[in-house]
Amino acid sequence: GESVGLHLPTLSVQEGDNSIINCAYSNSASDYFIWYKQESGKGPQFIIDIRSNMDKRQGQRVTVLLNKTVKHLSLQIAATQPGDSAVYFCAEHYGQNFVFGPGTRLSVLP
Amino acid sequence: DSGVTQTPKHLITATGQRVTLRCSPRSGDLSVYWYQQSLDQGLQFLIHYYNGEERAKGNILERFSAQQFPDLHSELNLSSLELGDSALYFCASSPSGDISYGYTFGSGTRLTVV
Numbered sequence: 001g002e003s004v005g006l007h008l009p010t011l012s013v014q015e016g017d018n019s020i021i022n023c024a025y026s027n028s029a030s031d032y033f034i035w036y037k038q039e040s041g042k043g044p045q046f047i048i049d050i051r052s053n054m055d056k057r058q059g060q061r062v063t064v065l066l067n068k069t070v071k072h073l074s075l076q077i078a079a080t081q082p083g084d085s086a087v088y089f090c091a092e093h094y095g096q097n098f099v100f101g102p103g104t105r106l107s108v109l110p
Numbered sequence: 111d112s113g114v115t116q117t118p119k120h121l122i123t124a125t126g127q128r129v130t131l132r133c134s135p136r137s138g139d140l141s142v143y144w145y146q147q148s149l150d151q152g153l154q155f156l157i158h159y160y161n162g163e164e165r166a167k168g169n170i171l172e173r174f175s176a177q178q179f180p181d182l183h184s185e186l187n188l189s190s191l192e193l194g195d196s197a198l199y200f201c202a203s204s205p206s207g208d209i210s211y212g213y214t215f216g217s218g219t220r221l222t223v224v
Binding site: 099 | 215
């Protein structure tokens with residue numbers, strides 16, 4: 001399928017290692033954040049969310065960390081698998097809609 | 111399958127033409143959002159409809175318009191198409207007008223203008 005974001009920053013990790021994807025958001029008034037995963041030829045898929053009154057939230061193999069002081073969000077994927085290869089977007093809820101970051105391409109090496 | 115249905119999946123058309131993209135939200139969802147995703151850009155918000163009424167507009171060109179029908183499906187109309195309109199167009203839906211609980215995206219329509 002057509003590739004999204006041909007010039008995106010790329011993170012390459014070895015299968016089984018942990019991955020950390022970072023995102024700087026723009027507005028200190030944003031109150032809700034979501035990480036999405038987009039595989040080639042598909043729409044973005046919800047991974048995990050966090051509200052601004054939290055610093056950390058854990059899901060299955062994924063953890064999101066929020067640092068409001070520096071407006072930074074990170075997604076940690078434990079034991080990265082080939083199926084995790086995709087483009088990852090952070091989105092911040094500000095105003096009446098979500099503003100999406102430019103995305104990071106995660107490439108899992110065998 | 112996310113439950114959000116977009117048709118067609120692929121569309122190739124010539125410059126100057128007009129096309130209509132269709133979106134059926136998840137069952138029970140009242141809000142529909144349209145996004146454009148170009149090859150070298152992230153997701154750009156176009157417009158939001160809630161229960162038939164326009165709620166918010168983003169970076170939507172005047173050549174583009176949208177509507178949401180009583181059965182809650184939505185159509186995005188793109189006219190006087192230019193090469194730069196080639197992109198993936200995504201529809202997303204949510205249960206209410208409050209998007210604090212995130213969206214569910216469809217698989218998109220890939221528009222190619224030649």
